[in-house]
Amino acid sequence: MPEPHAPDRLTDRKRAAILEAAAAEFRQSGYAATSMDRIAASAGVSKRTVYNHFPSKESLFAQILQALWESSMDALDLAYRDDRPLRAQLLDLLSQKMRLLNDPHFTELARVAIVAGIHSPQLAQDVVARMSDREEGLSLWVRAAVRAGRLKTRDPQFATMQLQALIKGFAFWPQIALGQPPLSAAQQKQLVEASADMFLARYA
Template structure:
C-alpha cells in the first residue's frame, strides 16, 4: 500500500526546486528577463507545474521575498513583553532587521525588485505593499507597547516606518543604490543602538 503522504512530499520538493531556481534566475538575469519558462527549465519541472504553485511571476517573486523574511525570523520571539525593558526588546528587533539587510540574497533580490518597480508604477505599488506586509511585526510590537502605556504614539505604523528609516538609511539604501559594502558588526551595533535610543527618546 502506498504512503498517502508521498505525493505531498513530492509536491513540496517540486515547490522548493521552483523557488530555488527562481532565486537563481532573478539574481542572475533580473526581473524582466526572467520568465516562467526559464524557471521551469532550471527547476526541471513543466511550466504547468510552476503555474500550479504560483499563478504569476509577481506571485513567485513575492513568495521569495516572503520566504527570505520568514527565514530571518526563525528562532526569534518578536512578541511584545511587558516584563522586559523596551530598549532590550527593540534592539533585538532591529538586530534581526539588520541580519536580513545583511543577507546577500535579500540584497540582490531587493535590487531586482527596485529595478522592476522603476519600469512599472503598478508593480512598484504591489511590491511595496507586499514588503509592507512583511514588516508588520514591528508595527504590532509598537502598538502593543503603546497600548501598555510604555510608548507614546497614536500611529504605530508611522513610528515603525520612522525606526526602519533610521536603520535602512545606513544598512540598506547605500548598499542597494550606491553599491556600498555591507556594514561591519561594529557598524551594525552602532546603527542599532543609536536608532533605538533616538526612537525611545521621542516615543518613550
C-alpha cells in the same frame, strides 16, 4: 505500495525546486530577462508544473521575497513584554531586522524588484504590500508599548516609520541604490544601539 502522502511530498519538493531555481535566475539575470521557461528548465520541471504552482512570474517573484523575509523572522518573538526592559526588547527586534537587511540574497532580489518595479508598477505595489505585512510586527510592538504607557505618541505608525527609516537609511538604501558594501558587525551593532537610543529618547 506508496505511502499515502508521497504525492504531496513530491509536490512540495517540486515547489521548493521552482522557488530555488527562480531565485537564482532572478539574481543572475534580472527580472526582465528571466522567463518561466528558463525557471522550469533550471528546476527540472515542465513549464506547466511551474504555472500549476505560480500563476505568473510576478506572483512567483513576490513569493520568493516573502519567503526570504519569513525565514529571517522565524526566530523572532515580536510580542511586546511588560516584564522586559524596553531597550532590550527593541535591540532584539532591530538586530533581527538587521540580519535580514544584510542577507545578500535578499539585497540582490530587492534590487531586482526595484528595477522591475520601474517597468511594472503593479509588481512594485505587490512587493511593497507583502514586505509591509511582514514589517507590521514592529508596528504592533510599538502600539503595545504605547498602550502600556511605556512609549508616548499619538501616532504609533509614524513613530514606527521613523524607526524603520533610521535603520534602512544606513543598512538598506545605500546598499541597494548606491552599491555600498554591507555594514560590518561592529557597524551593525552601532546602528542598532544608536537607533534604539534615538527612538527611546524621543518616545519613551
